[in-house]
Amino acid sequence: MALLVGALRLNLLANSRNFYKFTSFVGVRSLSENVSSKSVTSSSPEVAGDHVIYTQEHFALKESLKKLIDQEINPHVEQWEAEGKFPAHKVFKILGSAGFLGVNRPTEYGGLGLDYSYSVAVAEELGNIRCGGIPMAIGVQTDMATPALARFGTAELKKEFLLPSIMGDKVACLGVSEVGAGSDVSSIKTKAVRKGDEYVINGGKMWTTNGTQADWMCLLANTSDGPPHRNKSLICLPMNLPGVHIARKISKIGMWSSDTAEVFFDDVHVPCKNIIGQEGMGFTYQMLQFQEERLWAVANALTSMDTIIQETIQYTRQRKIFKQPVLYHQAVHFRLAELQTEVELLRSLLYQATALYVKGNDVTKLASMAKLKTGRLARELSDGCLQYWGGMGFTSDVLVSRFYRDFRLISIGGGADEVMLGIICKYMDMLPRK
Amino acid sequence: MSGRVLVGVKRVIDYAVKIRVKPDNSGVVTDGVKHSMNPFCEIAVEEAVKLKEKKLIKEVVAVSCGPQQSQETIRTALAMGADRGIHVEVAGKDYETLGPLQVSKIMAALAKKEDAQLIILGKQAIDDDCNQTGQMTAALLDWPQGTFASEVSLDGDKVKVVREIDGGLETIKISTPAVLTADLRLNTPRYATLPNIMKAKKKKIANVKPADLGVDLTSRLEVLKVEEPPQRQAGVKVETVEDLVGKLKETGRI
Numbered sequence: 027m028a029l030l031v032g033a034l035r036l037n038l039l040a041n042s043r044n045f046y047k048f049t050s051f052v053g054v055r056s057l058s059e060n061v062s063s064k065s066v067t068s069s070s071p072e073v074a075g076d077h078v079i080y081t082q083e084h085f086a087l088k089e090s091l092k093k094l095i096d097q098e099i100n101p102h103v104e105q106w107e108a109e110g111k112f113p114a115h116k117v118f119k120i121l122g123s124a125g126f127l128g129v130n131r132p133t134e135y136g137g138l139g140l141d142y143s144y145s146v147a148v149a150e151e152l153g154n155i156r157c158g159g160i161p162m163a164i165g166v167q168t169d170m171a172t173p174a175l176a177r178f179g180t181a182e183l184k185k186e187f188l189l190p191s192i193m194g195d196k197v198a199c200l201g202v203s204e205v206g207a208g209s210d211v212s213s214i215k216t217k218a219v220r221k222g223d224e225y226v227i228n229g230g231k232m233w234t235t236n237g238t239q240a241d242w243m244c245l246l247a248n249t250s251d252g253p254p255h256r257n258k259s260l261i262c263l264p265m266n267l268p269g270v271h272i273a274r275k276i277s278k279i280g281m282w283s284s285d286t287a288e289v290f291f292d293d294v295h296v297p298c299k300n301i302i303g304q305e306g307m308g309f310t311y312q313m314l315q316f317q318e319e320r321l322w323a324v325a326n327a328l329t330s331m332d333t334i335i336q337e338t339i340q341y342t343r344q345r346k347i348f349k350q351p352v353l354y355h356q357a358v359h360f361r362l363a364e365l366q367t368e369v370e371l372l373r374s375l376l377y378q379a380t381a382l383y384v385k386g387n388d389v390t391k392l393a394s395m396a397k398l399k400t401g402r403l404a405r406e407l408s409d410g411c412l413q414y415w416g417g418m419g420f421t422s423d424v425l426v427s428r429f430y431r432d433f434r435l436i437s438i439g440g441g442a443d444e445v446m447l448g449i450i451c452k453y454m455d456m457l458p459r460k
Numbered sequence: 461m462s463g464r465v466l467v468g469v470k471r472v473i474d475y476a477v478k479i480r481v482k483p484d485n486s487g488v489v490t491d492g493v494k495h496s497m498n499p500f501c502e503i504a505v506e507e508a509v510k511l512k513e514k515k516l517i518k519e520v521v522a523v524s525c526g527p528q529q530s531q532e533t534i535r536t537a538l539a540m541g542a543d544r545g546i547h548v549e550v551a552g553k554d555y556e557t558l559g560p561l562q563v564s565k566i567m568a569a570l571a572k573k574e575d576a577q578l579i580i581l582g583k584q585a586i587d588d589d590c591n592q593t594g595q596m597t598a599a600l601l602d603w604p605q606g607t608f609a610s611e612v613s614l615d616g617d618k619v620k621v622v623r624e625i626d627g628g629l630e631t632i633k634i635s636t637p638a639v640l641t642a643d644l645r646l647n648t649p650r651y652a653t654l655p656n657i658m659k660a661k662k663k664k665i666a667n668v669k670p671a672d673l674g675v676d677l678t679s680r681l682e683v684l685k686v687e688e689p690p691q692r693q694a695g696v697k698v699e700t701v702e703d704l705v706g707k708l709k710e711t712g713r714i
Contacts, residue, residue: 082532082535083657083658083661085532086532086535086536086539086652086657086660087654087657089496089536090539090651090652090653090654090657091651093651094651097648097651123653124651124653124654125653125654125655126654129654138654138655138658140658
């Protein structure tokens with residue numbers, strides 16, 4: 027009877043609608059997928075009532091998004107990583123139609139008007155995508171290029187750019203960093219000079235995620251000659267305007283499925299009505315959404331970190347060394363326990379910051395701490411776990427090596443570790459006084 | 461015809477979870493373990509919602525028998541497009557012994573009460589693999605049944621069902637009211653979109669007790685023991701065909 031049960035279960039797995047997921051990884055990542063595809067890694071409580079910030083609706087959202095990822099995204103990750111680009115319009119349309127691109131955006135523009143905890147739930151669940159590039163690209167669309175527009179844009183502007191971005195019909199990108207200005211946002215050089223009722227834009231942007239596929243860019247440019255924190259504005263820039271040159275797709279050591287572009291602006295004319303909110307307020311607007319952006323990155327990385335630990339446990343359980351599983355060596359299971367402990371600590375910080383933020387508090391200090399810790403823990407964890415995979419960890423056939431490469435960006439992008447430290451010190455009042 | 465379809469949905473341990481047997485061998489560990497809707501029930505819900513979208517039926521009612529948590533399973537069905545839910549409350553000892561016979565009695569009673577035109581169920585649940593509820597329900601109601609359905613089409617008061625059978629596919633035509641059970645290839649269930657998940661919150665779930673339906677839950681079965689399947693033994697490699705035949709003779713297989 028047991029054999030029949032086992033056979034039926036196997037039958038279900040083999041024939042299930044997830045069959046194409048199995049076939050797509052034959053040859054590559056086969057070891058990793060075999061080990062992990064059936065693992066349930068959530069350390070959240072089973073009962074919705076016990077969770078600190080999530081309700082039944084959050085769990086229903088996560089379950090639905092997981093299904094979408096399993097059906098529409100994960101089967102293609104290998105291919106898209108190899109090609110160096112994922113089809114942003116196609117994937118965003120699928121996500122947008124299911125309502126996942128505007129969970130806390132206004133309902134008038136296709137959003138769901140839910141609070142930020144739902145964005146965190148989406149970010150967490152996107153961590154189930156088997157790479158870092160695609161969640162990052164989605165994060166840019168939902169929480170980097172659109173928050174200021176949603177909050178300060180005119181109705182006309184929101185209809186033209188926000189609504190289609192939430193529906194998944196338009197791909198957005200963010201133009202802030204430049205070749206000469208990364209952490210030092212105030213020293214960007216791109217200029218938008220007013221001529222009649224148009225701005226003429228000259229300059230360039232760097233590290234533009236989605237850059238080669240975007241329909242519009244949320245551009246930060248100097249619009250006057252005033253003090254550096256008060257002379258910048260955010261402008262909705264259609265990417266098909268004459269003078270917009272996508273110079274190159276940057277070749278990176280990780281995040282391969284996300285296309286990153288260097289963009290130049292050569293006398294680009296854009297109507298003045300495309301400005302978001304008030305002229306001169308661009309810098310302030312962009313800073314306002316940093317808390318959301320950083321907590322989003324934390325939520326996303328945590329799930330992937332869980333996955334890496336689980337896959338490492340499963341791999342080391344079946345891999346033998348000196349006649350017993352690698353996992354049985356105390357150094358190994360003790361280290362994995364240490365890493366999981368750190369993950370849970372970071373998760374608690376995330377939920378605390380989210381709960382406070384949803385209630386209307388400023389969580390800049392906690393969000394910066396969480397982002398700082400995430401960048402460092404992700405590197406430590408992926409490096410430590412990779413070691414236990416031995417030679418296999420060094421191959422392109424496993425998930426841990428992909429995240430080893432992808433995670434390195436967290437300490438750099440979205441606010442470098444050093445910037446986070448500066449913010450925390452400021453809040454702790456330790457910076458040298460003027 | 462009422463145009464109403466009852467869909468049974470069962471809350472089971474998630475298919476991806478590694479099942480563990482309780483130390484006392486009385487059952488499997490369910491506390492703190494991830495549960496979700498039985499995959500075949502998802503297919504059943506999807507089929508019902510598709511029929512409604514084609515305007516062939518008017519209302520989809522999701523039914524689940526079990527403890528409080530079964531309401532989450534009904535909510536998933538509502539998020540997929542069911543119109544309302546019925547939670548038949550069964551808890552404690554009664555829930556432990558709840559099986560196809562009891563559930564089919566409940567479904568039959570509800571079908572009469574709700575004047576259902578169709579009952580769609582999953583072909584079996586992935587926890588007990590009984591594959592009985594659909595058949596028993598049809599027998600109790602004296603309705604025709606189309607089980608292991610891989611294709612369903614409504615035509616007036618008749619239903620054409622293509623069934624997956626051992627020899628291949630069998631096509632039958634039955635009259636409504638009828639019971640159908642969904643097989644794997646009937647459809648691919650949709651993922652609930654976020655707007656629908658939020659809308660599902662407002663849909664009604666009625667609470668019903670088995671006694672209200674006049675159903676006796678007494679079980680005629682007693683589980684004596686639950687054991688893990690035997691550990692898979694290592695195989696033996698042989699070099700030649702002669703070796704293989706020798707080994708088979710040795711172990712008395714031939």
